[in-house]
Amino acid sequence: MIRRPTLIAALALAGLFSTPAFAQNNMSPKAQYAYDSKQASTRYADDKKLCAEETSSKARMQCLRDAKTEYDQAIINAKAAQKAGNSYASQPSKQQQVCADCGKVVAVNVVEKAGEGGALGMIGGGVAGALLGRQVGSGRGKDLATLAGAAGGAYAGKQVEGHVKNSKVWNVTVQYETGARADFAFDQDPGLQSGDLVRNSGNGITRR
8 A cells, every 4th residue: 555644744734835935936926826726736636646546445535535635725825825925015115115205306497586666666766757757848737747757757666676676486396205296485595406305394395
């Protein structure tokens, strides 16, 4: 009679399939399951051949039951390994974890911010315009020229003062690791350029 492993020993060997081998040979969980199930089927076929060589029908039946139990356990373990592998593969590593506050500068644009003239410019311009208006016309026409000169002078004074107050604004566009984008405006040069890595700091951003 050909000796074969007992049921307990066979199940112990089959227990090796409970360890996801994909972690060792870099197989995907699906590929590892296909490999494990094929190995189990091959081993089951070999065991049935051995069972056929048993000398009694009782021994053959027991041998076949043991072989089937071993095969079923190997398939169960292979499925468990595949499930564990899928769960393991779906968990991001520390390097893959996304930093919601981290991003990269993708654009820096400098624009001119128009200033607004104040009362001082209007008063100064109005006085100058009124004096200029007094130099032309006579009578009521002279008064109208004075008023027109004052109005025009006030407008011109406001425009001149506003031009003096013009300033620059640095608009910085950030692309975050989450895929979102945000724009930040600075009254002074933040010293950032496209490609710089940044992260949120209060209501603004700072270089990483």
